[in-house]
Amino acid sequence: MDFEYSDKVKGLQQRVTAFMEEHVYPNEHAFEAEVDANRKAGNAWLPTKVVEDLKVKAKAAGLWNLFLPDSEYGFGLTNLEYAPLAEIMGRSGLGPEAFNCSAPDTGNMETLVRYGTPEHHEKWLKPLLDGTIRSAFAMTEPAVASSDATNIESSILRDGDEYVINGRKWWTSGANDPRCKIMIFMGKTDPNHQNRHQQQSMILVPMDTPGVTVLRHLPVLGFDDAPHGHAEITFENVRVPASNILLGEGRGFEISQGRLGPGRIHHCMRLIGRAERALEMMCKRALSRTAFGRKIADQGVTRERIANARVMIDQARFLVLNAAYKMDTVGNKHAKQEIAMIKVVAPNMACQVIDWAMQVHGGGAMSDDFGLAHAYASARSLRFADGPDEVHRNAIAKEELARWLPRP
The missing domain is CATH 1.10.540.10 (Acyl-CoA dehydrogenase/oxidase, N-terminal domain)
Known part of the structure; x- marks a missing residue:
């Protein structure tokens, strides 16, 4: 490659x-x-x-x-x-x-x-591509451990030409923004299906549908992330046309694999950029400040952290490029291990590099003056978004163990 x-x-x-x-x-x-x-x-x-x-x-x-x-x-x-x-x-x-x-x-x-469908493209995709509206993804629920998406309890039940939706979601990013006009909602259309990965479906829910109530915004380590933000929402007997279902009933997990792969790698790509900027800020600050008679850049611990940050950023970048290459050449499904690896590595790397940059900036890093505190909060949240570290590590281990299992 x-x-x-x-x-x-x-x-x-x-x-x-x-x-x-x-x-x-x-x-x-x-x-x-x-x-x-x-x-x-x-x-x-x-x-x-x-x-x-x-x-x-x-x-x-x-x-x-x-x-x-x-x-x-x-x-x-x-x-x-x-x-x-x-x-x-x-x-x-x-x-x-x-x-x-x-x-x-x-x-x-x-x-x-x-x-x-072509109708979905005309009504929702084109305005999103034009940047005139925004959207949200409603998956995580406060009442269950949503890291296991089979736990999701929200219901999507067919009633004639409509689906009736009930449930409670949170960390629905962007739903506070008045430009947010459409959500993709994940819930169960068949909670009794013998295959627990075919119980869920995804459906389009316009934000202005009766029964959709934004309860509150959820701060991230004290930041409200306005005007984007993250919302807790209730869905009470929300009715949408049956044509709003995506791909068909029971296809939610199939769709999520197609959606979350690109979503995960995009997060990681952006995190590398944020870590690079944090490293630049750390170097400039270390060269401009003196403590105990020497530049902070001359302190051994600072140089070690700068060196380690460079190594960690480049390692993460090459893993991301490898995952992108695999997605392009063999598809998202067959690149799932590489995607899982970067989703563990990139947020942890960014958190560490930003943390070291904060140390060099001293007490000022805890304020809003340098943007590092907010950057850290954002990077830390991405150890949960699109699946927590533990889920991805488990998936990586299962792939490794499968290599050594007896073949039928």
Whole structure:
């Protein structure tokens, strides 16, 4: 395998980097100020002018929807080609949305491309691709250990030409945003099916459907993540057309494998970018500050951490590129072990590198001045998102053990 980037990708790297330097990084503080002003006025969930203006600029620059592979709607990049671009975007919390490449929209758009009907494409996919609406993914439930998705208790029951939905979800990212117009909801259509992986289905639920109630936003280590945020939602006798079911009853796990693979690798790509920026900040800070008569960069412990951070970031990057290569060449299903590996490695790596950068920044790192505290909270949350570490480690071990089991 060859991970050398093509001339096309190198050109896109230069363009995305230039856009980030000219438009995204200079607007980070303006974004925070706008959100803070909205928060003080009583509504932190208003879309910001800063991001909406960035989206217009990115679209005009032809840097839009870079994430979609193998689709008439997408930019035409493979996962391997997209990886270095997502890394650059991930250096800033504003980056992914500016290019219409942010979660959970990317995963939802890929789901609609793969499993949606022409009607779904027209009504929901095209506005998402245009960046005029946003979406959410409603899977995790507070009443059960949702790391085992077979535990999900929410119901999707057929009633004539409709499905009736009941349940309670949380960590439904993006549902607080008024631009969020559609959710992909996972629940059970046949709780008694003998195959526990064919009990679940996925269905499209418009946010304005009667019976959908957003109870509260859920802070992440004290950050409200506005205006995106994460919501707890109840669904009480929510009725949607039967045509909103994706792929058919009992296909929820099948869809999740198609959706979560790209979602997981996109998270990891972005985390590498955020870790790279944290390392840069650590080096600059260490070179600019003096303690006990020497630059912090001259302290042995600092140099060890900088060296280890470089090693860990590059290790994670090569694992991500390998997973992307496997997804492109043999498909998501056959790349499941590589995807599981990166989902363990990348968030843990990012947490450690950001933590070391925080140490070098001292007490200031605990404030909002440097963005490191929020970056750490985001990276830490990704050790849960799309499956916790323990689930992925278990899957990796099962694959390894299977190599040594007697063959029938």
